[in-house]
């Protein structure tokens with residue numbers, strides 16, 4: 346991963362490796378991150394690992410404790426609610442600005458592209474193809490981060506998509522529990538309809554409503570997770586795999 350990307354410093358490279366391990370679930374919430382182990386594994390000295398951990402702590406991925414050292418941040422159910430509330434605000438704003446800042450031609454083009462993304466997403470959902478669902482859902486929403494032409498907004502919203510594997514699991518379960526294949530696809534269409542019309546306020550409201558719907562099912566979903574991010578109530582939803 347990230348092999349084509351250039352890093353300014355060794356600690357940035359280490360940081361990207363640690364972030365990938367957290368996102369993939371290799372480093373689960375609550376796990377201690379041992380500096381010496383990671384230095385050895387990545388073939389670097391302790392210093393860049395220590396620096397990387399500071400960076401990750403500042404971004405909320407890692408908590409540094411005077412006694413225990415560094416461990417992977419645990420998410421409480423409040424954190425999950427915050428996640429969806431942040432998405433509500435940021436996605437709403439992205440859609441609003443994107444609608445304001447694009448002309449009719451650009452809006453039509455993006456609308457058509459995202460219509461087909463949404464159709465593919467529906468197929469992926471019917472097939473319970475989780476990696477594909479994740480990829481297409483991200484593509485749909487990040488298109489507005491790009492189109493809104495706000496570097497600040499895009500750089501704030503993007504990292505929310507790869508906080509940790511537990512969040513990914515919670516989002517997936519929210520998708521499944523919220524009858525997504527029907528409602529969620531319809532909400533995407535609603536965003537696209539208002540976007541194409543050029544109605545920034547209504548498009549933004551549709552985007553916010555989309556996340557509020559997720560939030561409504563989140564309470565039930567979050568209750569299935571223990572504090573270390575493991576499922577405590579197995580799901581009976583077809584197509585769901587615990588470690589998928």
Ligand SMILES: [Zn+2]
Nearest residue numbers: 482486533555
């Ligand atoms: Zn969506």
